[in-house]
Structures are given as structure tokens and as C-alpha cells.
Amino acid sequence: MDFTIPDELRAFRETVRAFVDKELIPHEDYVEEYDGLPEEVEREIRRKAVAVGLNGLGMPDEVGGAGLDVLGQVLVTEELFRALGGVAEVVPATPRILLACVGEQRERYLLPCVRGDRQWCFALTEPDTGSDAAGIKTRAELCDGQWVINGRKRFISHGDSADFAIVFAVTHPDRERDRITAFLVDKGTPGFGVGQLHKTMGHRGYRQAELLFDDCAVPAENVLGEPGRGFDIAQGGLSAGRIMTAARCLGPMGRLIGDGVDWAKQRVQFGRPIADYQAIQFMLADCATDLHAARLLTYHAAWAADHGEPPKVVNAKASMAKLFASEALGRVADRVLQIFGGTGYMNETYVERAYRNARIERIWEGTSEIQRVIIASNLLKRGMFS
Structure with a gap:
């Protein structure tokens, strides 16, 4: 195997290092003191990150991403996280799970995330399920063409500030497999709220939230992937x-x-x-x-x-x-x-x-x-x- 770094990636890594030294590390003291940055400062960091090509590192060119392979993403991530996580996590990132978006979902969720215009959170963990992710208890039932979600998620990174959540819920409880479905749930959807914000030992500014779903109805077109195949998407x-x-x-x-x-x-x-x-x-x-x-x-x-x-x-x-x-x-x-x-x-x-x-x-x-x-x-x- 050959770990020789191509010249263009080596140059990009130096750009990232300079960005971290100038735009991220100087904010560390503030984040430690106040457990986060002012919204306008976060917006400015995201804007500058997009300008140097740090958005959508692993996303393909056709959706506006940088198209880096996994080794390239590792090298850039290593540089970014020389800064404390509460600052480094401000840089926009898009999970590959959103490549499962189709049709209008791409315009509403995938592409805005790649551009750094929208923030997401990954809502899988629950109070009674950590390592046993397949044992989640949040339920979603199909009623009159809509999925109605009930349950509680815990320790959700960016859960309080995300524009939408990728929510995993059991939709087919009688099946041994293909029980769980992934949903795209927008902030402000009736029945979707933020509960406790957890104070953590470290990573100040990288907040963890509880998400609450109480008869939260989302349209069928907000299913990510296929019904019942959500856990496969998550494991991918x-x-x-x-x-x-x-x-x-x-x-x-x-x-x-x-x-x-x-x-x-x-x-x-x-x-x-x-x-x-x-x-x-x-x-x-x-x-x-x-x-x-x-x-x-x-x-x-x-x-x-x-x-x-x-x-x-x-x-x-x-x-x-x-x-x-x-x-x-x-x-x-x-x-x-x-x-x-x-x-x-x-x-x-x-x-x-x-x-x-x-x-x-x-x-x-x-x-x-x-x-x-x-x-x-x-x-x-x-x-x-x-």
C-alpha cells in the first residue's frame, strides 16, 4: 500500500492548517468560557470554511462536495481537530447517509447541507439504548398518509441548533429484520421539541440535547431511503x-x-x-x-x-x-x-x-x-x- 500524499492534497492540508490556526484556535478560550460561540461568529466561520473548500469533504462533485477519498478526509480531519472539538465542529459537514435523498429531498436537505446553509443532527441514541442501537423504542405509525412519531432521543449532537433531524424509529415491530425507518424531520414540526441540554465533561460548545417526539406527524415523502431499511442506512x-x-x-x-x-x-x-x-x-x-x-x-x-x-x-x-x-x-x-x-x-x-x-x-x-x-x-x- 502507498500512503504517498498527492501534491494537491498536501497543498490543501496546508491550507486547512492555516485556516485552523487563524480561524478556529483563536476562539477556543471563548468556547471554554461560554460553552459555545455567538451565532454570527459561527456563520462567519462556516462562510470562510466553505470559501476554502471545507464543506462536503467526502461528498461527490455532482452534489457540490470536495470529492475527497476516505484517506483524504482523514488527513483533513486530523488537521481540523487540532482545534478543540467545540470549535472544529462548527465547520460544516455532510453525512453520506444523506446521499440516500431522492427527488425534492435533495433540494431541501442534501444540497443545502453540502453548501453549509443547513445543519443536521443524527437522532438514533435513546435513554435505554446506546450500544444496542437496534433496540430503540421510538415508534412511527402510518396514519392517513403520514408517519406519526412518538419517542425520545438522547445525547444528540447539535440537537438544539440543527435545522432538521435524521430520526430513526421502529415502523415494523413484528419483523425480525427491516424494523427501523429513517425520517427527515424539520425543526418546528408540530410535536417535535428539544428537551434537556446536557452539560458535559468536555467538548464545550459541542452541545448534546434530548429530542422529544409527541405525535409528531411527517409526510411519507420524508422517509429517507425505504421504509424498514433505516438501520441498514445507519450501519452503512x-x-x-x-x-x-x-x-x-x-x-x-x-x-x-x-x-x-x-x-x-x-x-x-x-x-x-x-x-x-x-x-x-x-x-x-x-x-x-x-x-x-x-x-x-x-x-x-x-x-x-x-x-x-x-x-x-x-x-x-x-x-x-x-x-x-x-x-x-x-x-x-x-x-x-x-x-x-x-x-x-x-x-x-x-x-x-x-x-x-x-x-x-x-x-x-x-x-x-x-x-x-x-x-x-x-x-x-x-x-x-x-
Whole structure:
């Protein structure tokens, strides 16, 4: 396999790095203090992101996207998430699930998202269903040509500010398979409301909301894909989501290591920079090794997806990348905070913020335990990686 980066992608990556340094990182202190940015600032960031081509990274050219392959998206995502997630997530992104839009749906949902004009949220998780996503309890019944949705969703990113939600509900409870349907539900639809806004440990500004559906009626034309095939649509994006989660861990690791090296060179104890002490050198060496290994696993999973390896193989490689990168980020953040000592425990430092943010990466997009189940299943059933 060849991970040589084409010249045009290398140049784009440098553009993204400059954008992050100028347009995103300067807003981090505000986001940490106020748990979000003013609406006008978010609009300006989105406008500038679109101007440099950061919208619709993985979407095809024909819908206005950048048309990057998975490895290209990984490289750009790694750069974007050198900024704290609450700022980086302002940059418009479009889930590939919206490529299932047909007819008027494309004009109302897909194309505006690619342009950065509309914001979406992915409403699958419920209070009683996290890892067991197939066990959702939200129901939708067909009545007089409309689907009436009842239920509650939890921990929905951007749920309070999204223009529409991609909502998953059980429509055929008697079936063993093909039970769940995906719906496009606009903000302001009667019966659709926002409940509790959750205060989180990290990722300030990247808010998590509860969504409530009480006899929420949506027209039949708002079904995304086919009735009963919603879970297939959701699962179709899991591998890509896990690869991108791994990519989101690479940026913070690189920034943490850079900060750790700089601090170790300037921090003097017992008359010498702490970088002179082998204990600090070993911690930095372990951090660099974790980052390099995480990068190779992530790039390899992306390469496998781009080169058409079988879906089950890609799924397993995506799980390995997500598992290792998310846990490596936790290790790197912990070591670098230790290098900083008491200073690293102060909220105004990047390392303290990154330390808090890192913890969620082992939970969302499938917990570390779920990733291990997937990897072990592939090993036991197909002998992969042996």
C-alpha cells in the first residue's frame, strides 16, 4: 500500500492548517468560557470554511462536495481537530447517509447541507439504548398518509441548533429484520421539541440535547431511503464514522506532543530543562509511538475503504483504528499533563482541555468494548489478523 500524499492534497492540508490556526484556535478560550460561540461568529466561520473548500469533504462533485477519498478526509480531519472539538465542529459537514435523498429531498436537505446553509443532527441514541442501537423504542405509525412519531432521543449532537433531524424509529415491530425507518424531520414540526441540554465533561460548545417526539406527524415523502431499511442506512456509515473518529484523535495527539516538547525544553527544574531527564524523554517517546501507530492504523483503514476491500474487513480495520486511536489519545493526554505538572491542571492550558475532551472518544461511535467485540468476531469467524 502507498500512503504517498498527492501534491494537491498536501497543498490543501496546508491550507486547512492555516485556516485552523487563524480561524478556529483563536476562539477556543471563548468556547471554554461560554460553552459555545455567538451565532454570527459561527456563520462567519462556516462562510470562510466553505470559501476554502471545507464543506462536503467526502461528498461527490455532482452534489457540490470536495470529492475527497476516505484517506483524504482523514488527513483533513486530523488537521481540523487540532482545534478543540467545540470549535472544529462548527465547520460544516455532510453525512453520506444523506446521499440516500431522492427527488425534492435533495433540494431541501442534501444540497443545502453540502453548501453549509443547513445543519443536521443524527437522532438514533435513546435513554435505554446506546450500544444496542437496534433496540430503540421510538415508534412511527402510518396514519392517513403520514408517519406519526412518538419517542425520545438522547445525547444528540447539535440537537438544539440543527435545522432538521435524521430520526430513526421502529415502523415494523413484528419483523425480525427491516424494523427501523429513517425520517427527515424539520425543526418546528408540530410535536417535535428539544428537551434537556446536557452539560458535559468536555467538548464545550459541542452541545448534546434530548429530542422529544409527541405525535409528531411527517409526510411519507420524508422517509429517507425505504421504509424498514433505516438501520441498514445507519450501519452503512459506521465504518466511515469510526475511521473519522480515529482521525479526530490524531490532531489532538499531535498538538499535545508539540506542546509537551516545547514545555519540556523551557521548564527548568534542579537547574536543568526537564527535557534533559530520561523520565520525561521516555514519556515523550511513548507519546510519539502511540501517535505513529494510531496514524498507521487509521490511514490503513482509510486505504482499505478506498480500495474496495470487503465491507466486513473494512469494518474490522475501522474498529481497530478507532479502538487504538481513542485509547492512545487518552494515554498521550495523561502523559503530557504529567509533564506539565500543576500547570497542566489549569483550565487555561490546552492540555487540560484536551485531557477532558479525550475521554468521550472511547465511548461514542461505539465503545472500546464494542470495537473489541467486532475485532474478536472477525478473528474467530474469518481468521483475520492471525
